[in-house]
Amino acid sequence: MFFLVCSYRKTNFSLGFVIGFGIAIWHWSRNDVSETTCSKYKSSKYSYREWAVRAGIKTFPLDYDELSYGNMDDGMLTEAAFLKHHVYVLCVVHVKKLKNAVAIKNTWGKHCNALEFFSLFSNDDLPIVQLRPKSSWHFLCDSIRYVWKKHKHKLHWVAFIPDDLFVLPENIRFYVTPFNYSKPFYFGHTLLFWNQLYNVAQAGYILSKGALSLLTTKFNSTEACRDGGKYWKNEDFYLGKRLSELGVVPRDTRDALGRGRFHGYNLNQLLFSGRMASLSDYYKKSVYPVPQGPECCSRHSATFHSSGADKIHLYDYLLYRLKVFARGGRRGNRPAPTPVPEEEVWRQFLREQGVGDADVSAQQFYELWKSEISSPDAFNEKLRREHLGSAPSGSGPGAAPRDDAPSDGTA
Template identity: 45%
Template structure:
């Protein structure tokens, strides 16, 4: 017979193992070299100064009703080129993106994995083409070929590229605000940083951004489809391979949190992030994130760039609230003001006087008197339109 281990001894061993694992995780967090969060405020103001400009807030009144208003987002659209690459499987989702946040990109491209029998096809009811890339052995093979294509076809205007899954809501305006002070020729790798098997990478579900310098590192190393195919395997791990190969070139994920340590790239939707305890702390997103992730009102930066898990109907809802609804916090001078009041009596009093229905129009009228007046009006209408 086997001897059974006493319960107290088994409990001690389990407690020791649990404490060891917790301690190991704490050591990884404490002794990992920490970057300073990427704070765009001061560098951005300095960059604006080099353009001979300075930033000042505009009221919603002026933005809505002022003439010839050119805002900061429009200026940055002309100065900072952002190519948005969306990996999709649904024409409906591609259509929602094209009609909402897509036009805020300088260039919008859709790619999908397909078989050799597929050709380029269009999303329903619009002309946006989704390019089917065929015969790919892994998601890294697909991503690597897309990078090569962008590098070969967009060199004349290539600066920044954001790669996004189809259910990601992207705010390119906030991305430009973040990267405007940075040199696109240098290798920058932005997103939500995670770690796996001692490799740091930006997770695909939150979207990731490559500068021209970083994109060139990959395009030059894997300069044909065969090199892309043999350098990775399996699906849904292209983000890991990208981080691995950039890391071999000493290009690490940048800390993209704001000055209050709030994230800008989010792998979950607002409903999950704003309300505490909606997500398990054992989720790999929490465990593998290099920088702590918060829930509640401190979850997200005011200049957030991406949110995950947005369905097509919610994409339109988000876009409407962000781009069309403007809260007026002060007195309006240009528009959204009350209509001018007519001089003299109020219109209803003037009507009663003109119709000789009330001989004391300056006095208050009771409900009973209103009823009697309505009978008089009905009687006049009957006289005009007899049956």
């Protein structure tokens, strides 16, 4: 009997369960996972949990501490890992700042099934697809054509993301799994502009394989893409317009409590109601309004603004690595392994100095230690000299400028 294990996460989808894998294996083996289940349950009226029950998947609680520090059996996976095997989410990032793209690659990008970067520039250290469009719609359209040609046999869903968003692919899978990806779906944060519904790019949006198939049929060349929209910074509006012409409109992606999943602003702006003035248009134009303040955001939010590479790494730590203690803790409280037992450290030091530990007084030990260990000031001076060559420290001509030094020469 196999079991599927789901770990506990504070925000992203993996909330402490063990899945009965025996029934699931029988179910998935009959056909492709999404084709089999989603062809029966096409509507969002089915929640993920209802879909799981209908698919014959059973869940059981599991202590997260055992999952983190115990030995996982060969027949066990986290529920999020199970979905990653069966719900293929391709993440497409439109890059403006290279450092943001690098941060994404090293953090949340690892949780996508595949990751593609597109930009107006190329880079030797990051696999960026360089495009030379005439407009932002041309850029988006050509990136859609590229991923369709390269990934169409694998992809189920494609997330289009600006490089200043933090994304939780697990929560995207949690939301889209009950839908049939072969049908045209278009998810995100929906605005109304010039009587046109569209999902705003700054919050990211999701297209199903069925939607991409329609678009690539209509825009089957870069020339067709070029002629489809001529203005910059309006590609999300044009996408909504072109999809509506094909009969595809945005859907309500709020959770059961009316809270949003796709957010174009950072959490500091969204969670505090006193800071909403600057976002008033964002809410006024929202077709499916969400509460302002602490109840703005779903516990299974999929995207929010991160404002830069440092915040991307911060959110990655908070969401994927930091754990709030709930129960257990037996394994997590174990001390870190050390190559030398603590009580042997000082004896080993004396042996390295050629002195027997029985013959050394406390004062002699201190003097030996002092001769080998630099003071903080001496250590900093050594690093400074190694960095600058033989130049002395100070503010003379040979000194390196400090990061905090004023640029205008004032003290």
